Amino acid sequence: MKSKKSFSRRAFLAGTAATSALALSPKSLKSDENIFSSRTRYRPTLGIVKLNGNENPYGPSQKALAAINEASKHSGYYVNSSGEKLRSMIAERHGLSTDYIVLSSGSTAALTNIALASLKKGHILAPDLFWDSTANLASEVSQNKLKRLPSNIMHEIDLKNMRDSITKDISLVHITNPNNPTGSVLNNSDLKEFCREASNYSTVLIDEAYNDLTDKPNSSTMIPLIKEGKNIIVTRTFSKIHGLAGLRIGYMLAKPEIISEVMKFGFIGNWTTNKAGVAAAIASYNDEIFLSHSKSMINEGKEMVMEAIKKNGLSALPSKANFIFVNLDSLNAEQFRKSMAKRNIIVSGIFRNHKNWSRVSMGKIDDLQKYINALPEVLEEIS
């Protein structure tokens, strides 16, 4: 006869095994949740052609994916010194020390702080069209305002007018270069000259989210002016050519006096980033093969879309970014957006009062082909 003791031990062990089996089977696999939802949750909705976020569909790179996998295993711990590694890589590339660089959760966080810090002292001066989300938001909670200058019919920024408009109550001049939504890039030496002059009167912010997509990223950046000691801030992001938009890593560069002012207005810095994002950014930063592949695919997409736009009797601004600003002529961009959306193709609607301009982001070639195929029908439908 088996002893009571051995029986209970067996029963206990069996019970333990059952309990651990339960513990090992994730709740999401057992219950109400459809297993497919977890596979599709993190990607654009299946069947939807997403051309509205200026993302890089070719990212993350293989190197970044491997780094994300490794770093994620340690996500139980807060971010550690990996942020320092990324800052030192950025500093080294630009010949600055790390106290000129602050990481943030996407460049959005840094841009928001910059806007809040500036509006405390005066108004923000900007062109009519630029990536205005952060300046808009901050101006809604500030006494000081965002002042916009008109651009010409081709949405070109008039730097002379901008210089002449820097009055004593302007604390920040905000320029996006290449610009969003236009995709236009300012002449390099004109912008440098403007920055050198204007920064004597106000801080100048250049949002360089799309710098890597320009023909000569090293000469089109304003970062060297920071090194000269000018009153200039540059923001950059890993959301665009690096294909890491979902991992929220960006950064600002400026002299330490400016940085300490900006840091008073909300949390930015290593601690507000995330391990997987930092790891991916480190792995991607010097991955020239991936970066040039992304750039050439984006350029190929732009050529296809430009050609289709012309074929359909429309025009567009030349773009140095990963999107194109299309002139719909007499047609309405909101109707265009709706008609594309009916066909599961998502593009942006109207920007400010420019009712006949529509922005399309460079998605994968197949997705762009769907946009191109839909163009004649959509134009016909809204004409």
Ligand SMILES: Cc1ncc(COP(=O)(O)O)c(C=O)c1O
């Ligand atoms: C010019 C520009 N700056 C900044 C951002 C914000 O990007 P993120 O917060 O992902 O760095 C965007 C987003 O599209 C942008 O177009």
